[in-house]
Amino acid sequence: MNTEFFAAWIEEITSAVRAGRDHLTELDAAIGDADHGTNLDRGFTAVGEALAAAPPGTPGALLVLTGTTLIRKVGGASGPLYGTAFREMGKAFGEATEISPAELSAGVDAALAGVRRLGSAAEGDKTMVDALAPAAAALSRAVRDGLKPEEALEAAATAAAEGARATVPLQARKGRASYLGPRSVGHEDPGAASTALVFGALRAAASR
């Protein structure tokens, strides 16, 4: 997977976020403050501009710029969290121009670690971690089992989507939704839902 591949990934995320914006915002209206879709849409639009203005030469540089731009433009909880995720993944890739499935898996692990460090959410707290952690695990299992890249990405996307759906019955313990106490039960976490979009976009980039 080369720089173009990751550029395609970002493009796929951008269109998925654009298409899912109102849905994400509605999820956030139910248990948060009705801005998650708008936040990510604004952020990835800015990422597109930043990448076009100074196209990075390596996957790592591309993801670091993506993360930095998200931190600079999004605000809210998701800005620093997603920003850190992409930055950590990019940093894990170093100067490499071609990324193997194993390296990708290590990058996603780094992203997860970054999000965990910053937000200190555990699995089951009803946050993006509930989609990101299973995706990371599925990817690493697929690599270990020697699955084909497309199969590995498929597994990660499926795990993220399932993880997001599984947040519905949970009571939130982090982020704004936690203020609702038991009333947060019965709603999908918006950040987990957007993380599922991010991994869906990864699969889509691979089948381009």
Add this chain to the structure above:
Amino acid sequence: MNTEFFAAWIEEITSAVRAGRDHLTELDAAIGDADHGTNLDRGFTAVGEALAAAPPGTPGALLVLTGTTLIRKVGGASGPLYGTAFREMGKAFGEATEISPAELSAGVDAALAGVRRLGSAAEGDKTMVDALAPAAAALSRAVRDGLKPEEALEAAATAAAEGARATVPLQARKGRASYLGPRSVGHEDPGAASTALVFGALRAAASR
């Protein structure tokens, strides 16, 4: 018509205003500020208390106290206008203890003159004058034609009601409704509608 008769009139007005309060307020909402029913209800409730506290001995005193109380408690345009109407009528009755139909007619004329002086509205301006003036005229005609008291009051009530209904197509030139310009057309004037209630109550008092 003695003091009891006029006391009964005020009671009939009070219940008619109570029953018609929301309707009057709705009429006022359409072309005014949504308080006419509340204003009169508050005013006549206070009148009831004032009359009970110090029952006047003559029709004149009773109507002057009614008018003074309305001025003191209602506010808005209708407070001074109705207040003046009752006061002028009371003053016209002087010290008399029994009021003839002719004297009643003269009293209503005095009320009309008072309202005209204070508000300087002409007939057709879409105000209470459009109900009060025809009622006064009908009463004076009935007296001149020697009709029985009940018939005379019936004629006045009918004229007031017709006068009120006839305000619907008019464009207001006085009061709040005038601010609406042509948009005031198509609505009954709340003050004319309440004046129709006042004369309906007079008829009801006579048939008690």
Add this chain to the structure above:
Amino acid sequence: MKKLINGAGSLVSDALRGMAAAHPSLRVDLENAVVFRAEGPRPGKVGLVSGGGSGHEPLHAGFVGHGMLDAACPGEVFTSPVPDQLVEATKGVDGGAGVLHIVKNYTGDVLNFEMAAELSGDEGVEVATVLVNDDVAVRDSLYTAGRRGTGATLFVEKIAGALAETGAPLAEVARVAREVNERSRSFGVALTPCTVPAAGKPTFELGETEIELGIGIHGEPGRARAAMGEAREIARIAVDAIADDLPPSGETLVMLNGMGGTPLIELYVVFAEVEAYLREKGATVVRSLVGNYVTSLDMQGFMVTTCALTGELTRLWDAPVETPALRWGR
């Protein structure tokens, strides 16, 4: 209708209890429903009394204090105060130099203040009256009750109040009050109606894409309905309506007034447009107020009020004022 009240009947007196508790600088006469300055009348100073229906808060009671009103008389919601109340206020603020009545031009207010002025005169208080009628939405004043008094009331209260504080005589205070009124114009726009508590439902209906142009401050419908547009367009409609009547020029005071239910962030958006458009038309906004000052309960919308300043008016506007809702210089 959901309202934070204990009942529509006690709304005004309940709110007055709240004002009394919140503002030690005020003396609230609950029996007569009059809000005075706590320190009472100053001998030789002209007293300023204003009043009108409730529902326009902070107008008028929020403007009682040094440099502005001496007393305010709140009526029932959207209903002018009664003469007794006004007489009580007038006598209570008289420091021997007479009292100025500031009256918004509505039939009810005019009639009740007239009666009060007469009664106060009988009791030996000299009263002068200024009638505020700044609302350009009312045209053809021959065929109407005349222009309504709206936003300029605040300007009149502030500027006349500042002059009164200097010890100027009643005729002078009345003169400057009238001058402020003559130099002021207003135009209002509603996005939603308001709900009078005693009536229990909105005063009119407005579609999701409609606005009312040329509204007053009593939840009454305006002169015309228009399609909802961007803040820029709506701001320009309001400024144009004012400019048609009195072309803006020179140093100008502008109030961008919220009707009660509009978020402040939106008022700033509109103010940016109003200021830019006035500049385009040749006026310079040198003083301004942005916020909820003359409201219609929970109505969403705004009113633009302009005043063509003179050196004297600017000086009086800048003079110290210390009231619950307007304060600077002290």
Add this chain to the structure above:
Amino acid sequence: MKKLINGAGSLVSDALRGMAAAHPSLRVDLENAVVFRAEGPRPGKVGLVSGGGSGHEPLHAGFVGHGMLDAACPGEVFTSPVPDQLVEATKGVDGGAGVLHIVKNYTGDVLNFEMAAELSGDEGVEVATVLVNDDVAVRDSLYTAGRRGTGATLFVEKIAGALAETGAPLAEVARVAREVNERSRSFGVALTPCTVPAAGKPTFELGETEIELGIGIHGEPGRARAAMGEAREIARIAVDAIADDLPPSGETLVMLNGMGGTPLIELYVVFAEVEAYLREKGATVVRSLVGNYVTSLDMQGFMVTTCALTGELTRLWDAPVETPALRWGR
């Protein structure tokens, strides 16, 4: 949804243009979306920077000025500002004595301010942070993101701002800011949801006889729903929630804050009840604010914020302040 905007995307910058036009005492950096005092940093004075999502006006930009903030960073509606913006503000207000960050306890605000503090430190500015978390509606803080920062933010900004004005060192200013926070509690109630312009519809639905108890300031639903009642009952629910956490006693500062869409007359009605009930519980309200200070766009409802005063806090509260939305003593 009808909003007085030129578009949801430009709302914050359009409003900042309006603030710049309305308040010559402010310098508005439109590019970075930072509102500064016009006069710039004073050498030796601790700088105060606050910020948070927009939609809470006049918080925070309305509190920039003498005796309060040195800069405010508005984010998008209900979205915390970004680190760059905060760094720009922090550098811009540093007079050499360091900068206090006033942060409301929300994950987004905390993360972005943390990043900004780190980056500012890298650039040589000493930064201290006070986290405001006064909202008693959030219980079990072990299982949540912790209590939200709401109304007490204003108290912290005013009182810490007054101390900073005296030339006190950063540690002292941070100490008093934390003390204010520790002595303050808030509880909010919504009668209606609000509508975020970019979302285009209300954040939740509420029936004609329902209210939300324990709301925050972001249009989020509260902890529980209850039946609408009289102002007296609802006021008591709010005071009880506060009292359960910190029994009221002694000289108390109270803010009866409107959420943006509630008429002032209703806020006074509620304040009367809050004041009386606090008195019944043994506290004395010696200072108060009634009005729209920390809002949620057009939401109808209110929030009660109390602060148990000390001699020092009262003195600092009374110190002169000159900002667009809070002003006295100058």
